[in-house]
Amino acid sequence: MTAVALTVENLTVRVGPIAAVQGVSFQLAAGKRTGLIGESGSGKTLTALALLSLLPDTLSASGHVIYEGMDLLTLNERALCRLRGDRLAMIFQEPMTALNPVMKIGQQVAEPLQLHRGLSAAAAQAAALRMLEHVRIPDAAEKMHAYPHQLSGGQRQRAMIAMAMACSPAILIADEPTTALDVTVQAQILHLLSDLVDEHGSTLLLITHDLPVVATVCERVIVLYGGHIVEEGTVDDVFSAPRHPYTRALLDAIPALDEELPSRKLAAIPGSVPGLGQFPPGCPFRNRCPRATHVCETMPALEGDGHRAACWHPLP
Amino acid sequence: MTGIAFSVDHVSRHFVLPRSTLFGARRTLTAVDDVTFDLQREETLGIVGESGSGKTTLVKLLLGLERPDGGSIAYHGASLRRDVQVVFQDPASALDPRMRVEDIILEPLRVLRISGDHRARVRELMSAVGLPLSSVSHYPHEFSGGQRQRIAIARALAPHPRVLIGDEPVSALDVSVRAQILNLLEDLRVGFQLTLVLVSHDLSVVRHMTDRVLVMQRGRVVEEGETRSVFRRPQHPYTQLLLDSIPRLPQASRR
Amino acid sequence: MRRVPPTLIAGGVLVGLVIVAAAISLIWTPADPGHVEVSQRFRPPGDAFALGTDNLGRDVLSRLMVGARNTLLIGIVTVLIAAGLGVPLGGIAALYRGPFEAATMRLADVLLAFPAILLAMLFAAVFRPSTVTAMAAIGIALVPVFARVVRGAGLQVMEQDYVTVARTYGSGQLWIFAHHLLPNVGSVLIVQATVAFAIAILAEAALSYLGLGAPQTTPSWGRMLSEAQSFLSQAPLLALWPGLSIALAVLGFNLLGDGLRDLLDPKLVERVAAQA
Numbered sequence: 042m043t044a045v046a047l048t049v050e051n052l053t054v055r056v057g058p059i060a061a062v063q064g065v066s067f068q069l070a071a072g073k074r075t076g077l078i079g080e081s082g083s084g085k086t087l088t089a090l091a092l093l094s095l096l097p098d099t100l101s102a103s104g105h106v107i108y109e110g111m112d113l114l115t116l117n118e119r120a121l122c123r124l125r126g127d128r129l130a131m132i133f134q135e136p137m138t139a140l141n142p143v144m145k146i147g148q149q150v151a152e153p154l155q156l157h158r159g160l161s162a163a164a165a166q167a168a169a170l171r172m173l174e175h176v177r178i179p180d181a182a183e184k185m186h187a188y189p190h191q192l193s194g195g196q197r198q199r200a201m202i203a204m205a206m207a208c209s210p211a212i213l214i215a216d217e218p219t220t221a222l223d224v225t226v227q228a229q230i231l232h233l234l235s236d237l238v239d240e241h242g243s244t245l246l247l248i249t250h251d252l253p254v255v256a257t258v259c260e261r262v263i264v265l266y267g268g269h270i271v272e273e274g275t276v277d278d279v280f281s282a283p284r285h286p287y288t289r290a291l292l293d294a295i296p297a298l299d300e301e302l303p304s305r306k307l308a309a310i311p312g313s314v315p316g317l318g319q320f321p322p323g324c325p326f327r328n329r330c331p332r333a334t335h336v337c338e339t340m341p342a343l344e345g346d347g348h349r350a351a352c353w354h355p356l357p
Numbered sequence: 358m359t360g361i362a363f364s365v366d367h368v369s370r371h372f373v374l375p376r377s378t379l380f381g382a383r384r385t386l387t388a389v390d391d392v393t394f395d396l397q398r399e400e401t402l403g404i405v406g407e408s409g410s411g412k413t414t415l416v417k418l419l420l421g422l423e424r425p426d427g428g429s430i431a432y433h434g435a436s437l438r439r440d441v442q443v444v445f446q447d448p449a450s451a452l453d454p455r456m457r458v459e460d461i462i463l464e465p466l467r468v469l470r471i472s473g474d475h476r477a478r479v480r481e482l483m484s485a486v487g488l489p490l491s492s493v494s495h496y497p498h499e500f501s502g503g504q505r506q507r508i509a510i511a512r513a514l515a516p517h518p519r520v521l522i523g524d525e526p527v528s529a530l531d532v533s534v535r536a537q538i539l540n541l542l543e544d545l546r547v548g549f550q551l552t553l554v555l556v557s558h559d560l561s562v563v564r565h566m567t568d569r570v571l572v573m574q575r576g577r578v579v580e581e582g583e584t585r586s587v588f589r590r591p592q593h594p595y596t597q598l599l600l601d602s603i604p605r606l607p608q609a610s611r612r
Numbered sequence: 613m614r615r616v617p618p619t620l621i622a623g624g625v626l627v628g629l630v631i632v633a634a635a636i637s638l639i640w641t642p643a644d645p646g647h648v649e650v651s652q653r654f655r656p657p658g659d660a661f662a663l664g665t666d667n668l669g670r671d672v673l674s675r676l677m678v679g680a681r682n683t684l685l686i687g688i689v690t691v692l693i694a695a696g697l698g699v700p701l702g703g704i705a706a707l708y709r710g711p712f713e714a715a716t717m718r719l720a721d722v723l724l725a726f727p728a729i730l731l732a733m734l735f736a737a738v739f740r741p742s743t744v745t746a747m748a749a750i751g752i753a754l755v756p757v758f759a760r761v762v763r764g765a766g767l768q769v770m771e772q773d774y775v776t777v778a779r780t781y782g783s784g785q786l787w788i789f790a791h792h793l794l795p796n797v798g799s800v801l802i803v804q805a806t807v808a809f810a811i812a813i814l815a816e817a818a819l820s821y822l823g824l825g826a827p828q829t830t831p832s833w834g835r836m837l838s839e840a841q842s843f844l845s846q847a848p849l850l851a852l853w854p855g856l857s858i859a860l861a862v863l864g865f866n867l868l869g870d871g872l873r874d875l876l877d878p879k880l881v882e883r884v885a886a887q888a
Contacts (some may be wrong), residue, residue, distance in 0.1 A: 296565030
């Protein structure tokens with residue numbers, strides 16, 4: 042039985058009266074890579090932020106996020122600061138806003154080492170240089186003294202990864218880390234990410250809307266829609282035999298690279314993703330689902346063994 | 358109708374960059390470098406490239422918004438301004454937030470001084486892009502990204518164009534909405550006998566929708582050919598690299 | 613359909629009061645605003661003189677009403693001059709960029725370097741000092757403010773795709789200026805105009821104080837305020853009335869500007885129909 046790195050129980054995030062994330066529960070197996078798939082309005086970013094208690098004050102989170110026996114949602118800010126950057130790390134989509142524009146790269150990577158490992162400035166700089174070389178930034182010694190705007194998009198992302206992995210965190214959350222990058226750079230960064238987490242034994246939670254990315258990098262996948270988990274399982278199971286109509290529809294909507302499809306028309310999902318607070322009560326997907334019936338007015342529970350789906354009419 | 362829509366002949370475009378130091382040398386950026394191709398009427402041409410490939414500049418050259426520094430680019434038709442329209446990537450900046458949908462769609466007709474029953478035209482266009490007629494009196498912010506792209510497409514169709522250029526038309530949309538818009542573009546292409554130029558970094562989209570493809574790298578066309586062949590047997594190492602970089606779904610996920 | 617913003621109502625009321633006072637003053641005032649009666653100086657508010665009299669025995673209320681006329685005139689004309697010159701300047705800078713932008717912005721900088729007072733002195737030296745010279749001087753001095761605001765907001769508009777698309781089907785610079793740039797900088801412009809109005813009124817007061825503005829006999833709130841400063845120990849209320857009037861008028865215009873901006877903002881239109 043693999044160890045569990047993080048347990049999320051009944052996580053609900055509210056924006057005012059509206060629940061953007063509703064009763065989400067899942068576990069992250071230690072050392073494994075899990076993908077969290079969702080489009081806009083799915084609640085994926087809010088879930089990620091809630092895990093690290095980084096939600097803005099206007100939002101409230103309830104439920105439990107259990108790491109090493111501690112419920113992170115109950116910890117005070119000091120305790121959380123000790124954990125963030127050290128045991129729990131996060132990287133974001135847009136490195137240009139995630140990196141401090143007036144601080145040199147080397148200094149930014151060194152910061153977590155100084156804060157959490159108590160290294161001296163010199164020792165931290167040396168460790169930062171090693172980290173930048175490790176993330177394969179060319180001319181790392183020079184780049185140490187560069188500012189973020191002097192680096193390319195891919196290099197900035199590498200720098201952010203270096204910062205996040207500097208203290209060898211137990212859990213790394215990556216929120217759309219490659220969405221803003223060119224496809225060749227994306228491939229390199231995903232590769233790097235996989236190698237690094239394996240090397241450090243970290244648990245990865247990769248958040249994205251891009252299904253093929255999850256298929257390439259992750260072992261397990263969680264599908265989020267309208268604040269609910271609608272499907273969950275191994276990548277193989279979920280992608281080759283999806284049980285939830287939404288997952289099936291997403292897969293069908295992606296044009297195939299290798300084979301010829303009979304027509305240029307794709308299987309599209311009708312309607313658009315509702316805005317916050319505009320999902321229908323009950324199953325959030327029911328107004329776009331070909332299999333919906335009146336029972337879908339009540340939200341189904343996640344059911345299954347290993348490969349779970351929340352649907353009254355799951356695919357066989 | 359057959360024939361050539363555009364003849365692009367050894368086209369280049371440079372940009373002079375501002376000096377980085379007071380007395381430093383002026384640097385020149387070559388955005389498009391010696392590009393040659395023909396765009397056949399009623400074909401769907403894909404242009405693939407990453408950032409810095411020159412694809413955006415090429416689009417602007419085709420639209421007549423930029424002039425080539427070298428070579429020539431010729432549109433073989435009555436009116437470039439009328440016949441060639443574009444849909445851009447970002448639905449948030451594609452529509453003037455201060456204008457109602459009706460005025461947005463009719464603007465090309467007004468600028469081009471195309472007379473006719475504008476009301477009827479608006480009705481036709483809204484129907485063509487699958488939006489309810491009642492939407493015309495609303496403002497862009499009231500619509501979702503996918504709906505805004507439909508409005509942008511309706512605007513592009515207003516002057517009865519022959520060529521429609523889509524510059525990453527679905528990249529900023531939710532995954533579940535992309536297929537709808539791509540399907541719409543395909544329907545419109547067939548229905549109005551359009552020539553379609555699809556610029557995208559998403560190779561699976563290009564593979565799916567285009568007849569021919571240009572692969573661009575640093576301003577040059579490194580490979581060109583029938584989409585099927587280029588994807589099956591790429592000749593240029595960069596094309597191969599692009600194809601290798603694409604993350605793939607497991608084979609078994611296809612129905 | 614569209615809710616009328618409360619700021620518009622509040623602002624409208626205040627500005628309306630000023631306009632009404634000014635209008636009434638054209639045909640009637642409680643007393644002759646220019647009538648000097650030294651024996652009546654510094655009377656406190658009472659029956660004969662509702663707000664009292666000033667240092668020359670003139671009725672404060674009547675002067676306030678006539679002053680309303682001048683204040684409105686000065687504020688509005690100044691803003692019109694400043695906007696009339698500044699908006700095209702900023703628009704040209706944003707539309708054409710390159711050397712045009714540099715030239716227009718440097719011109720604006722030069723104007724910014726000239727304080728209104730210096731300009732007023734210049735005009736006063738050439739022509740007789742009057743309300744007109746004061747308005748011209750302040751108006752020109754405020755041009756750079758409008759130019760910068762329009763250029764700044766205009767640059768952002770020019771970067772939007774809808775402008776690029778408009779060019780694609782042949783929209784010229786004038787079309788883009790009129791149909792896209794101006795409407796989208798409108799809200800910033802309105803707010804800027806109300807701020808400029810306030811500055812103009814106060815600037816005119818300073819100029820009048822220095823003898824560079826309206827002649828002694830013309831009542832304006834700014835001048836009344838400046839003059840009352842000399843008599844603060846004897847009649848502190850004298851400063852209160854014009855000061856309060858200026859404050860309320862400025863507040864009124866600011867609220868009006870905010871309300872107008874909100875009224876015209878499509879994003880604040882309450883959605884009537886469900887999402888398409």
